[in-house]
Amino acid sequence: MKHILFIIGSLRKESFNRQLAHEAEKLLAGVAEVTYLDYTDVPFINQDIEHPAPAAVVRIRETVAQADGIWIFTPEYNFSYPGHLKNLLDWLSRPVVPNDYATPTVINGKKVTLSGAGGQMATGKCREKLTELLTFIKADVMAAPQTGVTLNAEAWSEGRMILTDAQRTALKEQAEAFVKFLG
Template sequence: MAKILMVLGSLHKNGFQEQLAKEIEKQIGDRAEVSFLDYKDVPFMNQDIEFPAPASVEAAREAFKAADGVWFVTPVYNHTTSPLTLNLLDWLSRPLEVNVRETAVSNGVKVTFSSASAPGAYTEMFADVVKLANQIGMDVLDAPLFGHGLTGEWMTGELALDEAAHEAIEAQITAFLAKIAE
């Protein structure tokens, strides 16, 4: 059974990204084993502490290595992905050995992205983060990607997905599981 690692781009407890990720996990059902990455202790990327990397970075790297695919669910911050996500990608793109780029954990990792954010805001973010993921050697499922445009949900704090949203999520799940199986 495929192992999918969910990475939330927000630390907000029961926030929209977590709610969306849990809905994706629910829709995946028994087609894959889903786990969530806890990386709140990963420090800002800093070459002064790169070798040896902090234990929290090593734990994140090991989780990525153990996964067959990684699904990022991230909010939009200033038209791009969250600083939390960017920082993790920075660490993953760094080589495990000094000056040996090929040893970076990001190389070949199968990834996809989803978001719950302002209507349409995720489109530009997806283009940006897909470009970055490709740049650091990830194997990206860049379509279909699911973006949910938050509307009245801002007031309630509860994600409201309609049938069309569930169908779009299903299309992304199907495509990502096929990519993982390649």
């Protein structure tokens, strides 16, 4: 069974994007093994502390290396991706051995798919910019399908996201397409 690493682009406990990930996890039951990346202890990237890599960075690199694919569920912050997600990807994009740019990084060639829950744009701008970033650091992004959820008034007031049938179908189609994409 393939192993898919889920990365949530929100640090919020009741995050809608975490809720979306839990829905996707249910859809993958019996099809793929799912684990979640905890990166809350990863420091801000700073070349003064890059080598030797901090323990949290060593751990996330190992976790990413072991995954067959990555599914990112992220909110959109000001028409882009959240800073802590960029920080995580910056660490993953760097050589493990100082100045060794010949050995592929752990994100190089890694298959990635994107989803997000947010406002009117359904995180479209964020996913567009994230695709550009991931492509630059040589990840293999599945261009389509992606799932973008525009949160309804009830979600904003109750803090609980309930997917429509169409949104659940989109998520299911994305899950199936990604498992195929993993080969």
